[in-house]
Amino acid sequence: MRFIDEYRDDRIARALIEEIHRTATRPWTLMEVCGGQTHTLIRQGIDELLAPTITLVHGPGCPVCVTPLALIDEAIAIAKRPDAILCSFGDMLRVPGSSEDLLMARAAGGDVRVVYSPLDALEVARRNPDRTVVFFAVGFETTAPANAMAVLQAARLGIENFALLVAHVLVPPAIVAILVSPGNRVQGFLAPGHVCAVQGWREYEPLAREYRVPIVVTGFEPVDLLEGILMVVRQLEEGRHEVENQYVRAVRRDGNRAAQAVVAEVFETCDRAWRGIGVIPKSGLRLRAPYRRFDAEVRFPREGAPASESEICMAGAVLTGRVRPDQCPAYGTRCTPSSPLGAPMVSSEGACAAYFLAGRPPAEVPA
Amino acid sequence: MCLGVPGRIVEVYTEDGVRMGRVDFGGITRAACLEYTPEADVGSWVVIHVGFAISVVDEEEARRAYELLAEMGNLEDIDLPQSPEGVRAEDYRPGGPR
Numbered sequence: 202m203r204f205i206d207e208y209r210d211d212r213i214a215r216a217l218i219e220e221i222h223r224t225a226t227r228p229w230t231l232m233e234v235c236g237g238q239t240h241t242l243i244r245q246g247i248d249e250l251l252a253p254t255i256t257l258v259h260g261p262g263c264p265v266c267v268t269p270l271a272l273i274d275e276a277i278a279i280a281k282r283p284d285a286i287l288c289s290f291g292d293m294l295r296v297p298g299s300s301e302d303l304l305m306a307r308a309a310g311g312d313v314r315v316v317y318s319p320l321d322a323l324e325v326a327r328r329n330p331d332r333t334v335v336f337f338a339v340g341f342e343t344t345a346p347a348n349a350m351a352v353l354q355a356a357r358l359g360i361e362n363f364a365l366l367v368a369h370v371l372v373p374p375a376i377v378a379i380l381v382s383p384g385n386r387v388q389g390f391l392a393p394g395h396v397c398a399v400q401g402w403r404e405y406e407p408l409a410r411e412y413r414v415p416i417v418v419t420g421f422e423p424v425d426l427l428e429g430i431l432m433v434v435r436q437l438e439e440g441r442h443e444v445e446n447q448y449v450r451a452v453r454r455d456g457n458r459a460a461q462a463v464v465a466e467v468f469e470t471c472d473r474a475w476r477g478i479g480v481i482p483k484s485g486l487r488l489r490a491p492y493r494r495f496d497a498e499v500r501f502p503r504e505g506a507p508a509s510e511s512e513i514c515m516a517g518a519v520l521t522g523r524v525r526p527d528q529c530p531a532y533g534t535r536c537t538p539s540s541p542l543g544a545p546m547v548s549s550e551g552a553c554a555a556y557f558l559a560g561r562p563p564a565e566v567p568a
Numbered sequence: 569m570c571l572g573v574p575g576r577i578v579e580v581y582t583e584d585g586v587r588m589g590r591v592d593f594g595g596i597t598r599a600a601c602l603e604y605t606p607e608a609d610v611g612s613w614v615v616i617h618v619g620f621a622i623s624v625v626d627e628e629e630a631r632r633a634y635e636l637l638a639e640m641g642n643l644e645d646i647d648l649p650q651s652p653e654g655v656r657a658e659d660y661r662p663g664g665p666r
Contacts, residue, residue: 202594204574204613204625207634213641220640237570262570290618318619320601340618343570346604347620350586358584395570398615398623421572424637450630451572451615451623460604460622550570 204450208422217427218250224434230256230386231433232379232522234372235393236263236550237421243555245423255430258386258522259555261375262393264339265292265548266520267475268368270510273298275503276337276366280311282501286329287366288322289337291315296544299509319351319365326355326363335497338365343395345369345486346460349467352488352495366497367487370473372396373404374484379521380412387522389433391419391426394448399464401456405444413442420448467492476544477510477517514543515568519552526553527561528568572615574625577602580610591616 233239239259242248248257261267277298280287287303294303294313307313312332316322319336326334338348348365355363372393379385392405397418409416415436419429429447436443446452466489473485488496510516513531518524526532526545536542538554545551575591580602582588587602591614600614605621608614613625 202574204630210641210643212643213637216641217637235570264570318601320619341570343572343617343622346622347601347618350601350603350620354584354586393570395572395615395617395622398572428637449633450625450627451574453623453626457604457622459606463604 205422208420208424210424213424214427217424217431221251221427221431221434222254224431224438225254226438228254228256229388229434229437230258231389231391231430232258232260232387233391233419233426234260234262234376235391235396235421236260236266236548236552236555238262238391238393238419238426239552240550240555241421241423242426243559243561246559247423247426251430255434258525259519259552260379260390260522261475261478261520262341262372262396263520263545263548263550263552264341264344264368264370265296266516266544266551267370267478268293268296268339268544269474269476270299271474271503272366272368273302275498275501276335277301277303277306277311278504279335279366279497279501280306280313281309284332285501286312286314286325286332286334287337288314288316288325288334290339292548292550293337293339295541295547297511297541297547319348320354323351323354323360323363326360327358330362333362333364333500335364335366335501337368339368341370341372341393341396342400342464343393343398345464345468346399346457349463352467352492353463355495356492361494364495364497364500365488369468369486370475371470371484371486373408374481375475376405376408377412378478378481378484380408380414382521384523387414389415389437390417391429391433392416392444394418394420394425394452397446397448397452397456399457399460401454402444402446402452403454409442409444415442416444418444418446418448418452420451475520477520511542516543516545516553518568519545524568525564526556527564528566529553530567533557533563570617572617572622574613575600575616577608577610577612577614589621591621
């Protein structure tokens with residue numbers, strides 16, 4: 202396919218790898234923020250081809266992984282209500298809640314439906330006027346315009362039995378949280394290309410300046426990632442710390458203004474808890490007052506005891522790049538994609554699943 | 569989650585007051601919301617995420633950037649993949665969409 206196949210050309214990839222090795226005069230540690238990027242890097246073995254000069258640590262850019270346990274439990278509780286239908290992206294169904302997951306809720310009779318787009322969930326609502334249809338709105342800035350449009354359409358068309366269970370998170374506050382965390386070793390970032398397709402990169406410019414880190418907006422194919430890494434390494438070697446754009450075919454500095462306008466109409470920023478990490482100030486989105494009637498947490502107030510996490514799972518340390526997935530003592534033994542302890546082993550964007558699916562053995566020295 | 573797939577618009581229509589389109593991904597077509605890419609029309613390449621076009625592919629920028637990469641990889645001819653066969657001939661505009 203055009204705009205994909207040519208960015209998988211191994212001749213270009215090899216040339217880029219050589220150029221990265223030629224350019225780096227000392228070891229550097231980079232973080233790719235997005236879980237989609239992590240999967241490409243691990244599946245292609247790019248991290249191993251660049252070691253030991255370049256260390257890639259994997260970021261928190263897996264919305265499924267960072268959705269708090271309490272919200273997963275809330276989704277499960279909604280799914281079990283006879284007066285509700287829970288619609289979700291397929292990724293969420295096997296994420297462990299405190300005692301079960303959405304797939305188990307469905308097996309127990311809950312109405313859980315996998316949709317491709319939030320507009321599909323809106324259509325489910327239109328066809329089931331006697332039940333409340335809740336869409337589990339997880340995602341970063343990339344997904345917010347789609348969810349905002351679904352709410353806007355529900356309001357315009359008078360589909361009042363539609364609601365969002367909002368778990369939206371934002372990338373720049375997470376980057377700051379990583380940079381200020383004790384023991385941070387990330388020296389440069391590959392920023393997520395599709396988040397920036399929506400948001401542009403203006404909000405990354407003060408971060409690059411203030412924390413003196415190069416940030417390169419990067420695409421998702423192997424050649425994209427290698428070029429992004431080379432651009433970060435060049436900046437580090439030259440002592441620069443700027444925002445640059447590798448993903449020129451899809452990202453502009455101002456992003457997508459039409460999408461930003463609708464997101465701003467429907468959502469406002471709020472503090473949000475990240476699973477495994479904790480509350481990050483101003484790191485999430487919630488529905489603005491005029492649209493709060495579409496908030497599933499308002500319609501179905503939360504019940505039950507606060508949830509507690511698995512004591513073995515190291516998802517928080519993995520999500521912030523402090524521990525590599527294969528260094529977790531449970532990796533590949535007590536925790537596998539078919540029997541996951543934590544969300545990063547489930548999601549198609551989770552770092553633990555990326556390692557497992559690439560057949561990486563447990564590390565010789567566990568964390 | 570932030571998966572975005574490039575596809576080519578083959579039809580534009582309005583549904584419930586929203587600008588929609590059919591987008592071709594290498595022979596498979598799907599409906600997508602085009603509300604966020606008002607500048608995109610039949611023939612445009614767009615990046616689709618969860619059923620929404622979030623960005624119009626800048627074909628000129630893509631070619632310029634790729635030529636540099638191809639040079640680096642010592643590619644003798646820049647043999648870019650062609651438009652998928654699923655696109656009807658009458659939808660194709662020489663010189664690309666503008």
